[in-house]
Amino acid sequence: MPDTEEGVRPARLADPDVEARLARLEELLAGLESAPGPTVRSALEAVRLLTEVYGEALGRVLDRAGGELTARLAEDELVGHLLVLHEIHPEPAERRAERAVERLRPAVRERGGDVEWVGLEEQVARVRITTGGGGCGSGCGGATDDVTGAVRAAVLAAAPELAAVEAVAGASERQAAAAFVPLDSLMRRGAPRPQEPR
Known part of the structure; x- marks a missing residue:
């Protein structure tokens, strides 16, 4: 995320805010999946492709992170969930x-x-x-x-x-x-x- 004009990064989302966004995302995707038509199919494919690209990017971050940083990333609840989602979590x-x-x-x-x-x-x-x-x-x-x-x-x-x-x-x-x-x-x-x- 780019720095603001003052050189300070914006605050990260609090966990409840992340959870609210994930819940809303699930609602939206469920609504899309139940709607007919080629536009909906295209939207779902776009979400799938974007998810795959982000998963690949996350995997590359882990490849370059090294042991200690990888462990720290995996301990973060949100990052850990994403690592599981993309089947690249370093821990069994x-x-x-x-x-x-x-x-x-x-x-x-x-x-x-x-x-x-x-x-x-x-x-x-x-x-x-x-x-x-x-x-x-x-x-x-x-x-x-x-x-x-x-x-x-x-x-x-x-x-x-x-x-x-x-x-x-x-x-x-x-x-x-x-x-x-x-x-x-x-x-x-x-x-x-x-x-x-x-």
């Missing part, structure tokens, strides 16, 4: 997804739970989510759903090429399942049977 999807989970971890721990990266299996991210506090009552399911939704959104934003995010049982859930013994099994095994009346 698994590492990006793992980092997204690690970024959420402090907030989940603040709520008394935990989230940890388990791994990637056939393009499915696996995370272990635990909720805190024994005897949390009827609100636990909702809390777990909220955390799972937030983790899913963060992972797929960082690595949209992944197919899904799957939550695996946390330690507390496994222990609770192992500790549960049905009452009828206690009555069958070694429990004293009621005496028959004589």
Whole structure:
């Protein structure tokens, strides 16, 4: 972007402004895709070609950037999304997804739970989510759903090429399942049977 007359570059867009523009762009493209006619087809082709050229330019920037600068560029949320869009992100999807989970971890721990990266299996991210506090009552399911939704959104934003995010049982859930013994099994095994009346 050229300098202004005073030699100062204009301020960059704040993240909410970028998000608003991206949302509007999606609306406009969706409207174009549903409209008939050769003019619309030409407009969509122009957008596609422009996107390809910008992707090529971005790839060339990465080629010249070197390791440290490339890593710094990839850490920027908007630039990172563009690198993913053009399939030129320098980090593999698994590492990006793992980092997204690690970024959420402090907030989940603040709520008394935990989230940890388990791994990637056939393009499915696996995370272990635990909720805190024994005897949390009827609100636990909702809390777990909220955390799972937030983790899913963060992972797929960082690595949209992944197919899904799957939550695996946390330690507390496994222990609770192992500790549960049905009452009828206690009555069958070694429990004293009621005496028959004589």
